[in-house]
Amino acid sequence: MTTPTTPGRVAIVTGGSRGIGRQSAEHLAAAGLTVVIAYANNDQEAQDTVASIQAAGGTVTAVKVDVSDEQAVETLFATAEQTYGGVDVVVHAAGIMLLKPLAEFTVEDFDRMHRVNVRGTFLVNRQAARRIRPGGAIINLSSSVVELALPTYAPYAASKGAVDALSRILAREMRGRDITVNAVAPGPTATDLFLDGKDQATIDRMAKMNPLERLGTPGDIAEVVSFLAGPGRWINGQVILVNGGAV
Template sequence: MTHSTHPARVAIVTGGSRGIGRQSAERLAADGLAVVIAYASNDQEAQSAVAAIQTAGGLATAVKVDVSDEQAVAQLFSATEQTYGGVDVVVHAAGIMILKPLVEFSADDFDRMHRVNVRGTFLVNRQATRRMRPGGAIINFSSSVVELALPTYAPYAATKGAVDALSRVLAREMRGRDITVNAVAPGPTATDLFLDGKDAATIDRMAKMNPLERLGTPQDIAEVVSFLAGPGRWINGQVILVNGGAV
Protein backbone atom coordinates (compact mmCIF):
# COMPACT_ATOMS: atom_id res chain seq x y z
CA MET A 1 0.00 0.00 0.00
CA THR A 2 1.48 3.34 -1.01
CA HIS A 3 1.62 6.24 1.37
CA SER A 4 -0.79 8.28 -0.75
CA THR A 5 -3.67 5.93 0.04
CA HIS A 6 -3.49 6.83 3.74
CA PRO A 7 -5.37 9.79 5.24
CA ALA A 8 -3.32 12.86 6.15
CA ARG A 9 -4.04 12.70 9.88
CA VAL A 10 -5.24 9.92 12.14
CA ALA A 11 -6.81 10.00 15.61
CA ILE A 12 -7.36 7.31 18.23
CA VAL A 13 -10.26 8.11 20.57
CA THR A 14 -10.58 5.85 23.62
CA GLY A 15 -14.04 5.74 25.16
CA GLY A 16 -15.12 6.79 21.68
CA SER A 17 -18.39 4.87 21.45
CA ARG A 18 -20.45 7.09 23.73
CA GLY A 19 -20.79 10.44 25.49
CA ILE A 20 -17.98 12.97 25.21
CA GLY A 21 -15.66 10.44 23.55
CA ARG A 22 -18.14 9.74 20.76
CA GLN A 23 -18.86 13.42 20.18
CA SER A 24 -15.11 14.07 20.05
CA ALA A 25 -14.64 11.23 17.55
CA GLU A 26 -17.43 12.58 15.33
CA ARG A 27 -15.99 16.10 15.51
CA LEU A 28 -12.45 14.99 14.62
CA ALA A 29 -13.83 12.98 11.69
CA ALA A 30 -15.70 16.08 10.53
CA ASP A 31 -12.37 17.94 10.79
CA GLY A 32 -10.97 15.45 8.26
CA LEU A 33 -9.12 13.00 10.49
CA ALA A 34 -9.48 9.24 10.15
CA VAL A 35 -10.71 8.02 13.53
CA VAL A 36 -10.18 4.76 15.39
CA ILE A 37 -12.82 4.38 18.07
CA ALA A 38 -11.48 2.34 20.99
CA TYR A 39 -14.25 0.97 23.21
CA ALA A 40 -14.52 -1.30 26.22
CA SER A 41 -17.53 -3.56 25.73
CA ASN A 42 -20.58 -2.43 23.77
CA ASP A 43 -20.15 -3.61 20.15
CA GLN A 44 -23.48 -2.14 19.09
CA GLU A 45 -22.64 1.35 20.37
CA ALA A 46 -19.22 1.22 18.71
CA GLN A 47 -20.63 0.17 15.35
CA SER A 48 -23.27 2.89 15.64
CA ALA A 49 -20.54 5.49 16.22
CA VAL A 50 -18.58 4.23 13.20
CA ALA A 51 -21.72 4.24 11.06
CA ALA A 52 -22.55 7.83 12.08
CA ILE A 53 -19.09 9.00 11.01
CA GLN A 54 -19.20 7.06 7.73
CA THR A 55 -22.69 8.37 6.93
CA ALA A 56 -21.36 11.91 7.40
CA GLY A 57 -18.59 11.13 4.90
CA GLY A 58 -15.79 10.42 7.37
CA LEU A 59 -13.34 7.56 7.89
CA ALA A 60 -13.71 5.41 11.01
CA THR A 61 -13.13 1.94 12.42
CA ALA A 62 -13.68 0.50 15.89
CA VAL A 63 -11.34 -1.58 18.06
CA LYS A 64 -12.41 -3.26 21.30
CA VAL A 65 -9.77 -2.70 23.98
CA ASP A 66 -9.34 -2.78 27.74
CA VAL A 67 -7.21 0.34 28.31
CA SER A 68 -5.78 -1.17 31.50
CA ASP A 69 -4.33 -4.14 29.52
CA GLU A 70 -0.79 -3.43 28.34
CA GLN A 71 -0.85 -5.82 25.36
CA ALA A 72 -4.31 -4.69 24.24
CA VAL A 73 -3.23 -1.03 24.21
CA ALA A 74 -0.13 -1.86 22.15
CA GLN A 75 -2.32 -3.82 19.73
CA LEU A 76 -4.70 -0.84 19.41
CA PHE A 77 -1.85 1.34 18.17
CA SER A 78 -0.53 -1.40 15.85
CA ALA A 79 -4.00 -1.89 14.36
CA THR A 80 -4.32 1.87 13.81
CA GLU A 81 -0.96 2.03 12.03
CA GLN A 82 -1.87 -0.99 9.88
CA THR A 83 -5.23 0.49 8.89
CA TYR A 84 -4.36 4.17 8.42
CA GLY A 85 -0.57 4.42 8.31
CA GLY A 86 0.20 6.24 11.56
CA VAL A 87 -1.08 8.07 14.64
CA ASP A 88 -1.27 11.86 14.99
CA VAL A 89 -3.85 12.54 17.71
CA VAL A 90 -4.74 10.53 20.81
CA VAL A 91 -7.86 11.51 22.73
CA HIS A 92 -8.01 9.47 25.91
CA ALA A 93 -11.61 9.73 27.10
CA ALA A 94 -12.04 6.21 28.49
CA GLY A 95 -12.77 6.18 32.21
CA ILE A 96 -15.12 4.98 34.91
CA MET A 97 -16.71 6.88 37.78
CA ILE A 98 -17.86 5.41 41.09
CA LEU A 99 -19.34 7.89 43.55
CA LYS A 100 -19.89 7.54 47.29
CA PRO A 101 -18.44 9.03 50.47
CA LEU A 102 -14.85 7.94 51.04
CA VAL A 103 -15.79 6.24 54.32
CA GLU A 104 -18.14 3.90 52.40
CA PHE A 105 -15.76 3.21 49.51
CA SER A 106 -14.51 -0.35 49.06
CA ALA A 107 -10.85 -0.95 48.31
CA ASP A 108 -11.95 -3.03 45.29
CA ASP A 109 -13.86 -0.11 43.80
CA PHE A 110 -10.93 2.19 44.50
CA ASP A 111 -8.53 -0.22 42.78
CA ARG A 112 -10.85 -0.78 39.81
CA MET A 113 -11.19 2.93 39.18
CA HIS A 114 -7.44 3.45 39.44
CA ARG A 115 -6.80 0.55 37.10
CA VAL A 116 -8.91 2.11 34.34
CA ASN A 117 -8.42 5.83 34.98
CA VAL A 118 -4.76 6.02 36.03
CA ARG A 119 -3.11 2.85 34.71
CA GLY A 120 -5.17 3.23 31.50
CA THR A 121 -3.93 6.80 31.01
CA PHE A 122 -0.34 5.71 31.68
CA LEU A 123 -0.51 2.84 29.16
CA VAL A 124 -2.26 4.83 26.42
CA ASN A 125 0.08 7.79 26.84
CA ARG A 126 3.16 5.56 26.87
CA GLN A 127 2.17 3.98 23.56
CA ALA A 128 1.36 7.42 22.16
CA THR A 129 4.83 8.72 23.00
CA ARG A 130 6.38 5.69 21.26
CA ARG A 131 4.27 5.86 18.12
CA MET A 132 3.05 9.39 17.38
CA ARG A 133 4.21 11.40 14.42
CA PRO A 134 5.52 14.98 14.76
CA GLY A 135 2.78 17.61 14.80
CA GLY A 136 0.67 15.41 17.04
CA ALA A 137 -1.46 16.03 20.11
CA ILE A 138 -2.22 13.94 23.18
CA ILE A 139 -5.47 15.02 24.85
CA ASN A 140 -6.23 13.35 28.17
CA PHE A 141 -9.46 13.67 30.09
CA SER A 142 -9.41 15.09 33.59
CA SER A 143 -12.36 16.56 35.49
CA SER A 144 -13.28 19.93 36.97
CA VAL A 145 -14.15 18.03 40.16
CA VAL A 146 -10.42 18.08 41.00
CA GLU A 147 -10.92 21.82 41.64
CA LEU A 148 -14.58 21.75 42.72
CA ALA A 149 -13.86 19.16 45.47
CA LEU A 150 -17.44 17.86 45.59
CA PRO A 151 -18.40 15.32 48.27
CA THR A 152 -18.59 11.65 47.06
CA TYR A 153 -16.03 12.38 44.33
CA ALA A 154 -12.81 11.91 46.37
CA PRO A 155 -11.45 8.67 44.82
CA TYR A 156 -12.58 9.71 41.31
CA ALA A 157 -11.01 13.16 41.72
CA ALA A 158 -7.83 11.45 42.95
CA THR A 159 -7.61 9.48 39.69
CA LYS A 160 -8.07 12.68 37.69
CA GLY A 161 -5.48 14.54 39.77
CA ALA A 162 -3.10 11.79 38.68
CA VAL A 163 -4.07 12.41 35.04
CA ASP A 164 -3.29 16.13 35.49
CA ALA A 165 0.18 15.41 36.85
CA LEU A 166 0.97 12.85 34.16
CA SER A 167 -0.15 15.21 31.39
CA ARG A 168 1.88 18.17 32.63
CA VAL A 169 5.09 16.19 33.01
CA LEU A 170 4.68 14.32 29.71
CA ALA A 171 4.31 17.63 27.85
CA ARG A 172 7.81 18.54 29.02
CA GLU A 173 9.22 15.11 28.17
CA MET A 174 8.05 15.62 24.57
CA ARG A 175 10.59 18.42 24.10
CA GLY A 176 11.89 18.39 20.53
CA ARG A 177 9.14 16.04 19.26
CA ASP A 178 6.56 18.69 18.18
CA ILE A 179 3.87 16.87 20.17
CA THR A 180 1.59 18.70 22.59
CA VAL A 181 0.06 17.14 25.72
CA ASN A 182 -2.93 18.67 27.49
CA ALA A 183 -5.78 17.57 29.73
CA VAL A 184 -9.38 18.66 29.24
CA ALA A 185 -11.34 18.94 32.50
CA PRO A 186 -15.10 19.06 31.88
CA GLY A 187 -17.56 20.23 34.50
CA PRO A 188 -21.03 18.71 34.84
CA THR A 189 -21.91 17.53 31.32
CA ALA A 190 -25.11 15.90 30.10
CA THR A 191 -23.85 12.37 29.43
CA ASP A 192 -25.13 9.00 30.64
CA LEU A 193 -22.05 8.74 32.89
CA PHE A 194 -23.02 11.98 34.64
CA LEU A 195 -26.81 11.68 34.68
CA ASP A 196 -26.93 8.06 35.90
CA GLY A 197 -28.25 7.82 39.46
CA LYS A 198 -28.84 11.55 39.98
CA ASP A 199 -32.29 12.98 40.75
CA ALA A 200 -33.71 16.05 38.99
CA ALA A 201 -32.95 18.37 41.93
CA THR A 202 -29.28 17.34 41.98
CA ILE A 203 -28.95 17.77 38.22
CA ASP A 204 -30.61 21.20 38.37
CA ARG A 205 -28.36 22.32 41.24
CA MET A 206 -25.22 21.22 39.36
CA ALA A 207 -26.43 22.89 36.15
CA LYS A 208 -26.61 26.20 38.05
CA MET A 209 -23.06 25.97 39.43
CA ASN A 210 -21.77 27.96 36.47
CA PRO A 211 -22.84 31.48 35.40
CA LEU A 212 -24.32 30.17 32.13
CA GLU A 213 -26.74 28.10 34.27
CA ARG A 214 -26.82 24.94 32.19
CA LEU A 215 -25.08 21.61 31.95
CA GLY A 216 -22.33 21.29 29.41
CA THR A 217 -23.02 19.23 26.31
CA PRO A 218 -20.68 16.68 24.73
CA GLN A 219 -20.47 19.11 21.79
CA ASP A 220 -19.14 21.84 24.11
CA ILE A 221 -16.30 19.57 25.14
CA ALA A 222 -15.64 18.29 21.60
CA GLU A 223 -15.07 21.89 20.46
CA VAL A 224 -12.09 22.13 22.80
CA VAL A 225 -10.77 18.71 21.75
CA SER A 226 -10.97 19.78 18.10
CA PHE A 227 -9.08 22.97 18.87
CA LEU A 228 -6.29 21.18 20.75
CA ALA A 229 -6.03 18.50 18.05
CA GLY A 230 -5.71 21.08 15.28
CA PRO A 231 -5.15 24.83 15.44
CA GLY A 232 -4.40 25.12 19.18
CA ARG A 233 -0.72 24.20 18.87
CA TRP A 234 0.53 26.86 21.29
CA ILE A 235 -1.43 25.42 24.21
CA ASN A 236 0.74 22.78 25.83
CA GLY A 237 1.16 21.21 29.27
CA GLN A 238 -2.16 22.63 30.48
CA VAL A 239 -5.24 21.38 32.30
CA ILE A 240 -8.10 23.24 30.65
CA LEU A 241 -11.27 23.63 32.71
CA VAL A 242 -14.22 23.36 30.32
CA ASN A 243 -17.18 24.02 32.58
CA GLY A 244 -18.90 27.32 31.74
CA GLY A 245 -17.09 29.11 34.57
CA ALA A 246 -18.03 26.82 37.47
CA VAL A 247 -14.60 27.31 39.05
Protein backbone atom coordinates in the same frame (compact mmCIF):
# COMPACT_ATOMS: atom_id res chain seq x y z
CA MET B 1 -16.34 -1.89 11.04
CA THR B 2 -13.67 -0.39 8.77
CA THR B 3 -13.80 1.96 5.82
CA PRO B 4 -11.09 2.19 3.13
CA THR B 5 -7.75 3.75 4.00
CA THR B 6 -7.35 7.44 3.23
CA PRO B 7 -4.24 9.65 3.51
CA GLY B 8 -3.85 12.33 6.14
CA ARG B 9 -3.86 12.59 9.91
CA VAL B 10 -5.00 9.71 12.07
CA ALA B 11 -6.61 9.93 15.50
CA ILE B 12 -7.18 7.29 18.17
CA VAL B 13 -10.09 8.08 20.48
CA THR B 14 -10.54 5.85 23.51
CA GLY B 15 -14.02 5.75 24.98
CA GLY B 16 -15.04 6.73 21.47
CA SER B 17 -18.40 4.98 21.25
CA ARG B 18 -20.37 7.26 23.57
CA GLY B 19 -20.56 10.64 25.29
CA ILE B 20 -17.60 12.99 25.03
CA GLY B 21 -15.48 10.37 23.27
CA ARG B 22 -18.05 9.85 20.53
CA GLN B 23 -18.55 13.56 19.99
CA SER B 24 -14.78 14.04 19.87
CA ALA B 25 -14.44 11.27 17.29
CA GLU B 26 -17.20 12.80 15.17
CA HIS B 27 -15.67 16.29 15.39
CA LEU B 28 -12.24 14.99 14.39
CA ALA B 29 -13.68 13.00 11.50
CA ALA B 30 -15.57 16.09 10.33
CA ALA B 31 -12.24 17.94 10.37
CA GLY B 32 -10.84 15.37 7.97
CA LEU B 33 -8.99 13.02 10.31
CA THR B 34 -9.20 9.28 9.99
CA VAL B 35 -10.45 7.96 13.33
CA VAL B 36 -9.80 4.73 15.23
CA ILE B 37 -12.38 4.35 17.98
CA ALA B 38 -11.48 2.25 21.01
CA TYR B 39 -14.40 1.04 23.09
CA ALA B 40 -14.77 -1.28 26.07
CA ASN B 41 -18.05 -3.17 25.95
CA ASN B 42 -21.02 -2.01 23.91
CA ASP B 43 -20.73 -3.32 20.35
CA GLN B 44 -23.99 -1.67 19.28
CA GLU B 45 -22.91 1.79 20.42
CA ALA B 46 -19.61 1.34 18.59
CA GLN B 47 -21.42 0.27 15.42
CA ASP B 48 -23.75 3.26 15.70
CA THR B 49 -20.78 5.63 16.03
CA VAL B 50 -19.03 4.07 13.05
CA ALA B 51 -22.23 4.35 11.00
CA SER B 52 -22.64 8.01 11.97
CA ILE B 53 -19.10 8.90 10.93
CA GLN B 54 -19.35 6.91 7.70
CA ALA B 55 -22.66 8.56 6.84
CA ALA B 56 -20.95 11.93 7.12
CA GLY B 57 -18.18 10.79 4.77
CA GLY B 58 -15.55 9.98 7.38
CA THR B 59 -13.07 7.12 7.59
CA VAL B 60 -13.27 5.09 10.78
CA THR B 61 -12.38 1.81 12.45
CA ALA B 62 -13.70 0.54 15.79
CA VAL B 63 -11.54 -1.67 18.02
CA LYS B 64 -12.69 -3.32 21.25
CA VAL B 65 -10.06 -2.58 23.90
CA ASP B 66 -9.60 -2.76 27.67
CA VAL B 67 -7.42 0.31 28.25
CA SER B 68 -6.08 -1.19 31.46
CA ASP B 69 -4.63 -4.16 29.54
CA GLU B 70 -1.05 -3.49 28.44
CA GLN B 71 -1.08 -5.84 25.47
CA ALA B 72 -4.50 -4.68 24.28
CA VAL B 73 -3.39 -1.03 24.24
CA GLU B 74 -0.23 -1.91 22.33
CA THR B 75 -2.34 -3.83 19.82
CA LEU B 76 -4.68 -0.84 19.43
CA PHE B 77 -1.81 1.41 18.37
CA ALA B 78 -0.31 -1.26 16.15
CA THR B 79 -3.69 -1.68 14.43
CA ALA B 80 -3.90 2.06 13.74
CA GLU B 81 -0.39 2.07 12.30
CA GLN B 82 -0.91 -1.03 10.18
CA THR B 83 -4.29 0.12 8.87
CA TYR B 84 -3.63 3.81 8.30
CA GLY B 85 0.14 4.30 8.41
CA GLY B 86 0.61 6.06 11.74
CA VAL B 87 -0.94 7.99 14.61
CA ASP B 88 -1.08 11.78 14.92
CA VAL B 89 -3.70 12.48 17.61
CA VAL B 90 -4.63 10.53 20.72
CA VAL B 91 -7.76 11.48 22.67
CA HIS B 92 -8.00 9.44 25.84
CA ALA B 93 -11.62 9.72 26.98
CA ALA B 94 -12.10 6.25 28.45
CA GLY B 95 -12.89 6.25 32.16
CA ILE B 96 -15.32 5.22 34.87
CA MET B 97 -16.80 7.15 37.80
CA LEU B 98 -17.87 5.61 41.10
CA LEU B 99 -19.28 7.95 43.75
CA LYS B 100 -19.52 7.39 47.51
CA PRO B 101 -18.33 9.14 50.65
CA LEU B 102 -14.70 8.21 51.22
CA ALA B 103 -15.49 6.34 54.45
CA GLU B 104 -17.89 4.07 52.55
CA PHE B 105 -15.66 3.41 49.55
CA THR B 106 -14.43 -0.16 49.22
CA VAL B 107 -10.88 -1.06 48.29
CA GLU B 108 -12.29 -3.09 45.39
CA ASP B 109 -14.13 -0.06 43.98
CA PHE B 110 -11.07 2.13 44.47
CA ASP B 111 -8.80 -0.34 42.68
CA ARG B 112 -11.30 -0.85 39.85
CA MET B 113 -11.60 2.86 39.16
CA HIS B 114 -7.89 3.53 39.37
CA ARG B 115 -7.14 0.58 37.12
CA VAL B 116 -9.18 2.19 34.35
CA ASN B 117 -8.61 5.89 35.03
CA VAL B 118 -4.96 5.92 36.10
CA ARG B 119 -3.42 2.71 34.76
CA GLY B 120 -5.39 3.16 31.53
CA THR B 121 -4.11 6.72 31.10
CA PHE B 122 -0.56 5.58 31.78
CA LEU B 123 -0.75 2.77 29.22
CA VAL B 124 -2.42 4.84 26.49
CA ASN B 125 -0.08 7.79 27.01
CA ARG B 126 3.00 5.56 27.06
CA GLN B 127 2.10 4.13 23.67
CA ALA B 128 1.28 7.61 22.38
CA ALA B 129 4.63 8.93 23.57
CA ARG B 130 6.43 6.12 21.78
CA ARG B 131 4.48 6.15 18.52
CA ILE B 132 2.85 9.50 17.77
CA ARG B 133 4.23 11.39 14.77
CA PRO B 134 5.74 14.91 14.88
CA GLY B 135 3.06 17.58 14.81
CA GLY B 136 0.78 15.40 16.88
CA ALA B 137 -1.33 15.97 19.97
CA ILE B 138 -2.19 13.95 23.07
CA ILE B 139 -5.39 15.02 24.82
CA ASN B 140 -6.45 13.38 28.08
CA LEU B 141 -9.88 13.78 29.67
CA SER B 142 -9.65 14.95 33.27
CA SER B 143 -12.39 16.56 35.38
CA SER B 144 -13.17 19.93 36.94
CA VAL B 145 -14.12 18.04 40.10
CA VAL B 146 -10.41 18.07 40.98
CA GLU B 147 -10.90 21.80 41.64
CA LEU B 148 -14.56 21.71 42.69
CA ALA B 149 -13.82 19.25 45.54
CA LEU B 150 -17.38 17.92 45.72
CA PRO B 151 -18.37 15.42 48.44
CA THR B 152 -18.53 11.77 47.27
CA TYR B 153 -16.05 12.49 44.46
CA ALA B 154 -12.78 12.04 46.39
CA PRO B 155 -11.49 8.77 44.85
CA TYR B 156 -12.65 9.81 41.38
CA ALA B 157 -11.04 13.24 41.73
CA ALA B 158 -7.84 11.57 42.93
CA SER B 159 -7.77 9.47 39.77
CA LYS B 160 -8.21 12.56 37.63
CA GLY B 161 -5.56 14.44 39.60
CA ALA B 162 -3.19 11.72 38.46
CA VAL B 163 -4.28 12.39 34.86
CA ASP B 164 -3.45 16.08 35.32
CA ALA B 165 0.03 15.36 36.66
CA LEU B 166 0.80 12.84 33.96
CA SER B 167 -0.34 15.23 31.22
CA ARG B 168 1.72 18.18 32.45
CA ILE B 169 4.91 16.17 32.86
CA LEU B 170 4.55 14.23 29.60
CA ALA B 171 4.28 17.55 27.75
CA ARG B 172 7.77 18.41 28.98
CA GLU B 173 9.11 14.98 28.14
CA MET B 174 8.02 15.52 24.52
CA ARG B 175 10.48 18.42 24.17
CA GLY B 176 11.92 18.68 20.69
CA ARG B 177 9.35 16.39 19.06
CA ASP B 178 6.66 18.95 18.13
CA ILE B 179 4.01 17.06 20.12
CA THR B 180 1.59 18.78 22.48
CA VAL B 181 0.04 17.19 25.57
CA ASN B 182 -2.94 18.68 27.40
CA ALA B 183 -5.79 17.61 29.64
CA VAL B 184 -9.37 18.79 29.19
CA ALA B 185 -11.33 18.98 32.44
CA PRO B 186 -15.11 19.12 31.91
CA GLY B 187 -17.52 20.25 34.58
CA PRO B 188 -20.98 18.68 34.97
CA THR B 189 -21.80 17.43 31.47
CA ALA B 190 -24.93 15.67 30.24
CA THR B 191 -23.42 12.26 29.59
CA ASP B 192 -24.64 8.85 30.74
CA LEU B 193 -21.58 8.71 33.02
CA PHE B 194 -22.64 11.90 34.80
CA LEU B 195 -26.41 11.39 34.84
CA ASP B 196 -26.35 7.80 36.10
CA GLY B 197 -27.75 7.51 39.63
CA LYS B 198 -28.54 11.23 40.07
CA ASP B 199 -32.02 12.50 40.83
CA GLN B 200 -33.44 15.52 39.03
CA ALA B 201 -32.91 17.85 42.00
CA THR B 202 -29.18 17.02 42.04
CA ILE B 203 -28.90 17.48 38.29
CA ASP B 204 -30.66 20.86 38.47
CA ARG B 205 -28.45 22.00 41.35
CA MET B 206 -25.26 21.03 39.54
CA ALA B 207 -26.46 22.64 36.32
CA LYS B 208 -26.62 25.99 38.14
CA MET B 209 -23.07 25.79 39.49
CA ASN B 210 -21.82 27.82 36.52
CA PRO B 211 -22.97 31.32 35.46
CA LEU B 212 -24.51 29.96 32.27
CA GLU B 213 -26.83 27.83 34.45
CA ARG B 214 -26.86 24.70 32.34
CA LEU B 215 -25.06 21.41 32.04
CA GLY B 216 -22.35 21.14 29.47
CA THR B 217 -22.95 18.96 26.44
CA PRO B 218 -20.54 16.42 24.96
CA GLY B 219 -20.33 18.74 21.97
CA ASP B 220 -19.13 21.61 24.15
CA ILE B 221 -16.20 19.49 25.29
CA ALA B 222 -15.51 18.00 21.86
CA GLU B 223 -15.06 21.48 20.39
CA VAL B 224 -12.16 22.10 22.77
CA VAL B 225 -10.69 18.66 22.07
CA SER B 226 -10.87 19.32 18.32
CA PHE B 227 -9.17 22.69 18.76
CA LEU B 228 -6.30 21.15 20.71
CA ALA B 229 -5.96 18.41 18.10
CA GLY B 230 -5.75 20.96 15.29
CA PRO B 231 -5.06 24.69 15.39
CA GLY B 232 -4.36 24.98 19.12
CA ARG B 233 -0.65 24.24 18.78
CA TRP B 234 0.53 26.92 21.23
CA ILE B 235 -1.41 25.41 24.11
CA ASN B 236 0.76 22.77 25.75
CA GLY B 237 1.17 21.20 29.18
CA GLN B 238 -2.13 22.63 30.41
CA VAL B 239 -5.21 21.41 32.24
CA ILE B 240 -8.06 23.31 30.59
CA LEU B 241 -11.23 23.71 32.65
CA VAL B 242 -14.24 23.42 30.35
CA ASN B 243 -17.15 23.99 32.69
CA GLY B 244 -19.00 27.20 31.80
CA GLY B 245 -17.25 29.08 34.59
CA ALA B 246 -18.08 26.80 37.54
CA VAL B 247 -14.49 27.13 38.80
